[in-house]
Amino acid sequence: MYKHSIYERVRYADTDKMGYLYYGHYAKFYEIGRTETLRQAGMTYKNMEEVTGIMLPVVHMESRFLRPAHYDDNIEIVTMVKEMPTKMITFHHELINQDKKLINTAIVKLFFIEMATGARVSIPVDLKNEIAPFFK
Amino acid sequence: MYKHSIYERVRYADTDKMGYLYYGHYAKFYEIGRTETLRQAGMTYKNMEEVTGIMLPVVHMESRFLRPAHYDDNIEIVTMVKEMPTKMITFHHELINQDKKLINTAIVKLFFIEMATGARVSIPVDLKNEIAPFFK
Amino acid sequence: MYKHSIYERVRYADTDKMGYLYYGHYAKFYEIGRTETLRQAGMTYKNMEEVTGIMLPVVHMESRFLRPAHYDDNIEIVTMVKEMPTKMITFHHELINQDKKLINTAIVKLFFIEMATGARVSIPVDLKNEIAPFFK
Amino acid sequence: MYKHSIYERVRYADTDKMGYLYYGHYAKFYEIGRTETLRQAGMTYKNMEEVTGIMLPVVHMESRFLRPAHYDDNIEIVTMVKEMPTKMITFHHELINQDKKLINTAIVKLFFIEMATGARVSIPVDLKNEIAPFFK
Numbered sequence: 001m002y003k004h005s006i007y008e009r010v011r012y013a014d015t016d017k018m019g020y021l022y023y024g025h026y027a028k029f030y031e032i033g034r035t036e037t038l039r040q041a042g043m044t045y046k047n048m049e050e051v052t053g054i055m056l057p058v059v060h061m062e063s064r065f066l067r068p069a070h071y072d073d074n075i076e077i078v079t080m081v082k083e084m085p086t087k088m089i090t091f092h093h094e095l096i097n098q099d100k101k102l103i104n105t106a107i108v109k110l111f112f113i114e115m116a117t118g119a120r121v122s123i124p125v126d127l128k129n130e131i132a133p134f135f136k
Numbered sequence: 137m138y139k140h141s142i143y144e145r146v147r148y149a150d151t152d153k154m155g156y157l158y159y160g161h162y163a164k165f166y167e168i169g170r171t172e173t174l175r176q177a178g179m180t181y182k183n184m185e186e187v188t189g190i191m192l193p194v195v196h197m198e199s200r201f202l203r204p205a206h207y208d209d210n211i212e213i214v215t216m217v218k219e220m221p222t223k224m225i226t227f228h229h230e231l232i233n234q235d236k237k238l239i240n241t242a243i244v245k246l247f248f249i250e251m252a253t254g255a256r257v258s259i260p261v262d263l264k265n266e267i268a269p270f271f272k
Numbered sequence: 273m274y275k276h277s278i279y280e281r282v283r284y285a286d287t288d289k290m291g292y293l294y295y296g297h298y299a300k301f302y303e304i305g306r307t308e309t310l311r312q313a314g315m316t317y318k319n320m321e322e323v324t325g326i327m328l329p330v331v332h333m334e335s336r337f338l339r340p341a342h343y344d345d346n347i348e349i350v351t352m353v354k355e356m357p358t359k360m361i362t363f364h365h366e367l368i369n370q371d372k373k374l375i376n377t378a379i380v381k382l383f384f385i386e387m388a389t390g391a392r393v394s395i396p397v398d399l400k401n402e403i404a405p406f407f408k
Numbered sequence: 409m410y411k412h413s414i415y416e417r418v419r420y421a422d423t424d425k426m427g428y429l430y431y432g433h434y435a436k437f438y439e440i441g442r443t444e445t446l447r448q449a450g451m452t453y454k455n456m457e458e459v460t461g462i463m464l465p466v467v468h469m470e471s472r473f474l475r476p477a478h479y480d481d482n483i484e485i486v487t488m489v490k491e492m493p494t495k496m497i498t499f500h501h502e503l504i505n506q507d508k509k510l511i512n513t514a515i516v517k518l519f520f521i522e523m524a525t526g527a528r529v530s531i532p533v534d535l536k537n538e539i540a541p542f543f544k
Contacts, residue, residue: 011443012453013296013436015289017185017343023194024167024285027160028421035419035480045420046480049153058159062198071289072443072454147307148317149300149432151425153479160421164285171283171344181284182344207425208307208318289457295466296435303432321425330431334470 002081002134004037010073021069026095027061030108033079034091043127052124053115056089060109067103074098084135085123087112138217138270140173146209157205162231163197166244169215170227177266188260189251192225196245203239210234220271221259223248274353274406276309282345293341298367299333302380305351306363313402324396325387328361332381339375346370356407357395359384410489410542412445418481429477434503435469438516441487442499451535460532461523464497468517475511482506492543493531495520 008029016022035045048054069075078094088111095104114121122128144165152158171181184190205211214230224247231240250257258264280301288294307317320326341347350366360383367376386393394400416437424430443453457463477483484504491498496519503512522529530536 011436012288012439013294016284017287017289017291018191018193019289020193022163022285023197024160024163027158027163028419031160031420044480055154057154057156057201057204059201060199061159061201063196065193065195065197068193072452147300148303148424149430152420153423153425153427155425158421164283167284180344208316290463290465292465294435295469296432296439299430299432299435327426329426329428329473329476331473332471333431333473335468337465337467337469340465 002041002131004040004079006032006036006077007074008032008077010069010071010075012071015071019070023065026063026104026106029075029077029095030091030093030106033077033093034108037079041127041130043130048124049115054121054124055113055115056110057113058108058110061106063104063106065104067101069097069103081131084132087120087122089123138177138267140176140215142168142172142213143210144168144213146205146207146211148207151207155206159201162199162240162242165211165213165231166227166229166242169213169229170244173215177263179263179266184260185251190257190260191249191251192246193249194244194246197242199240199242201240203237205233205239217267220268223256223258225259274313274403276312276351278304278308278349279346280304280349282341282343282347284343287343291342295337298335298376298378301347301349301367302363302365302378305349305365309351313399315399320396321387326393326396327385327387328382329385330380330382333378335376335378337376339373341369341375353403356404359392359394361395410449410539412448412487414440414444414485415482416440416485418477418479418483420479423479427478431473434471434512434514437483437485437503438499438501438514441485441501442516445487449535449538451538456532457523462529462532463521463523464518465521466516466518469514471512471514473512475509477505477511489539492540495528495530497531
């Protein structure tokens with residue numbers, strides 16, 4: 001398993017009338033989690049698009065909302081890649097608040113798409129080599 | 137089954153660097169779908185909170201991204217309540233673009249929560265009576 | 273003067289912890305105002321980019337927040353072009369709530385930029401011809 | 409003058425079809441700037457609302473967009489309070505990209521409002537005492 005953790009604060013912009021993190025804004029928290037996971041693995045998503053010519057559109061997302069997140073909460077985004085990616089990469093997220101309570105879990109699946117052709121391709125070799133040792 | 141349809145345009149604000157509707161912004165499209173479904177059933181969500189004292193936090197969301205939505209696309213949001221709600225209400229959404237292609241499906245589940253106590257309660261009687269004929 | 277009016281509802285996604293339309297989300301209301309103003313003048317912004325090859329980045333925005341907008345308010349966005357655009361187009365917006373109260377005014381200035389070169393250019397001829405009669 | 413600096417990265421969620429940070433999302437960058445400025449001054453905005461009972465709605469915003477911000481740019485948000493606040497607080501922001509180029513300047517003005525009454529009040533004494541030495 002490849003694992004990563006980062007903290008992100010709930011801003012006023014993210015809250016809604018209930019005083020909670022709006023359910024649609026969790027997607028950005030997941031994005032931050034997977035982007036920084038890739039960066040830790042030596043691959044910026046920016047370079048994946050601009051250098052490798054591969055983009056990663058989301059094809060499936062599932063979220064479970066266990067507890068609300070509130071304004072100014074400093075949320076830990078734990079991101080896990082549990083299986084070696086092939087033509088798809090699956091990120092598992094756990095969001096944890098400052099009281100160490102699990103507030104949200106999510107599974108986000110993305111395809112590797114060659115931008116020039118729109119074709120599905122395999123995980124870039126550099127990224128594969130970097131994370132492969134974690135799946136032995 | 138109780139069914140509703142409304143159109144919502146993809147704005148520049150909703151797009152991302154790929155030129156697509158950002159995956160996190162679909163949640164607002166679902167919100168529009170379910171809010172207008174309730175309004176059609178004679179119950180504004182605003183009144184549900186302010187008069188009935190019941191709020192509807194999302195507890196589960198699942199989205200399948202089949203095709204991208206592009207800037208200025210006029211998206212039909214089809215919303216269906218397929219089962220008579222009890223202490224939970226489940227909305228099924230289908231998003232359809234102007235070429236009549238299905239671009240996204242989603243299932244969003246919400247609890248009825250009494251705001252004063254935080255307790256789970258049953259669907260408000262007025263709403264139940266309004267939609268009950270559709271489930272016979 | 274060229275003038276346009278459209279209604280846009282404040283969604284849960286747009287509210288913040290105060291229960292107000294978050295100050296950052298007004299920009300999307302202005303975007304809707306100016307996009308639909310252009311559409312009324314026979315020019316979709318989508319075509320301006322894709323056919324004419326001209327984009328309109330915002331270079332200056334000024335907003336005055338007079339009253340809050342609340343959840344589910346149906347806001348009238350009045351958009352005015354008060355002077356014939358040259359290399360810049362200036363939109364004046366007035367946002368009015370359902371009680372006919374002025375809640376927000378804004379001035380948004382955009383350049384016409386040729387996407388291929390990044391150079392500032394003049395207003396596209398088709399758009400100029402369409403709106404010119406309103407400035408005589 | 410009271411001054412503060414923090415970095416915030418442009419996420420995919422923040423970009424638009426041009427590949428730029430959408431003009432409406434700068435408001436959240438300003439929010440982060442002023443919130444962290446207050447935190448540095450020993451006053452969380454959360455506590456200002458929940459303990460002091462004072463909220464800070466934005467009443468005026470002016471933004472100048474000098475250069476685009478791009479995906480994954482790590483933007484420095486410089487926030488300055490140039491005058492001792494009274495019943496209004498004015499934040500000046502300068503956003504600077506990783507090439508040390510100034511991309512955006514903004515002035516955001518907020519009122520101190522007593523939440524219980526809606527009345528305009530003066531800057532909370534604790535905050536005043538903390539920042540007063542910087543205006544001598």
